[in-house]
Amino acid sequence: MKNPPRIPLNNGVLIEQLGLGLYKVPSTTAADIVTMALAAGYRHFDTAAMYGNEAGLGRAISALAGSPREPGGSGETPPGTGREDLFITTKVWNDQQGYDATLRAFDTSLINLGLEYVDLYLIHWPCARRGLFSDTYKAMETLYREGKVRAIGVSNFQPEHLDRLLDTAEVVPAVNQIELHPWLQQHELRAKHQALGIRTEAWSPLGRGRVLEDPVVLACAAAHQRTPAQVILRWHVQAGNIVIPKASAEARLRENIEVFDFELTPKDLAALESLDRGERTGSHPDQVH
Numbered sequence: 188m189k190n191p192p193r194i195p196l197n198n199g200v201l202i203e204q205l206g207l208g209l210y211k212v213p214s215t216t217a218a219d220i221v222t223m224a225l226a227a228g229y230r231h232f233d234t235a236a237m238y239g240n241e242a243g244l245g246r247a248i249s250a251l252a253g254s255p256r257e258p259g260g261s262g263e264t265p266p267g268t269g270r271e272d273l274f275i276t277t278k279v280w281n282d283q284q285g286y287d288a289t290l291r292a293f294d295t296s297l298i299n300l301g302l303e304y305v306d307l308y309l310i311h312w313p314c315a316r317r318g319l320f321s322d323t324y325k326a327m328e329t330l331y332r333e334g335k336v337r338a339i340g341v342s343n344f345q346p347e348h349l350d351r352l353l354d355t356a357e358v359v360p361a362v363n364q365i366e367l368h369p370w371l372q373q374h375e376l377r378a379k380h381q382a383l384g385i386r387t388e389a390w391s392p393l394g395r396g397r398v399l400e401d402p403v404v405l406a407c408a409a410a411h412q413r414t415p416a417q418v419i420l421r422w423h424v425q426a427g428n429i430v431i432p433k434a435s436a437e438a439r440l441r442e443n444i445e446v447f448d449f450e451l452t453p454k455d456l457a458a459l460e461s462l463d464r465g466e467r468t469g470s471h472p473d474q475v476h
């Protein structure tokens with residue numbers, strides 16, 4: 188299997204292009220799923236304070252440090268799983284926005300994760316009506332300067348939120364994590380990201396599983412003798428998106444990461460592009476307060 192490539196963020200920090208999303212993974216099972224994912228080759232994990240499973244992710248990471256690294260030992264650790272090989276993202280929740288609250292929320296996340304630093308820290312939603320995202324981001328810039336986070340960014344920001352943030356931001360966000368899949372292709376936002384040097388990170392990259400049944404996806408999968416999930420994830424990869432599919436079972440974890448050894452043709456890409464219909468599976472950013 189070919190591992191996901193590491194691609195540079197706008198500050199030179201490298202991120203695996205494909206990681207594991209942990210939304211709706213209970214904290215009790217998160218450690219087991221992350222351990223399975225590590226064995227399958229995942230090194231990039233996406234959590235959030237709101238998911239309630241930072242501690243489960245942290246347990247799997249600390250178990251790596253405590254288990255034997257030699258092949259054949261019990262609880263054998265996959266190679267290349269030192270802290271510097273992992274990429275951990277977490278996010279500040281809406282009710283913790285504001286300068287001081289964000290600094291406190293970050294400390295809590297760090298304790299939950301059992302880590303000394305986080306690789307990427309994101310504002311989970313703009314919550315524009317609260318009017319706090321610029322102050323929240325200032326706290327993230329402080330954390331960045333202190334070396335407690337290797338990169339900072341946002342999630343669910345619309346073009347106008349990015350414009351407003353950039354009026355006061357000193358550090359251009361490395362990432363905007365947005366809902367993105369063949370039924371919601373977000374062309375305007377992606378063009379803006381490209382112009383600003385912000386990486387697009389796709390959440391619900393499989394449309395929460397719904398896009399897997401699309402006839403165009405099924406036809407493309409049959410033509411390549413791949414699964415529908417692999418076709419959609421490969422579409423993201425070829426578009427240059429960072430992608431964080433969630434899966435709970437070992438077979439799906441493995442299936443989803445095995446997308447770096449085939450190529451969709453221009454005709455496949457055109458067929459998948461034609462599926463855009465502006466259909467969300469999650470909330471619109473303007474409806475989250």
Ligand SMILES: NC(=O)c1ccc[n+]([C@@H]2O[C@H](COP(=O)([O-])OP(=O)(O)OC[C@H]3O[C@@H](n4cnc5c(N)ncnc54)[C@H](OP(=O)(O)O)[C@@H]3O)[C@@H](O)[C@H]2O)c1
Nearest residue numbers: 208209210233390391392393394395396416432433434435
């Ligand atoms: N920033 C935000 O506001 C935000 C919002 C939503 C999500 N996210 C992030 O994005 C990640 C992914 O999004 P998501 O979890 O909403 O949706 P998703 O990754 O598009 O879809 C996950 C669903 O697809 C199923 N699935 C996964 N691989 C499959 C495969 N190979 N074949 C068939 N079904 C498959 C999963 O089932 P099983 O779990 O049963 O295997 C699950 O029901 C989240 O976990 C989270 O980290 C961020």
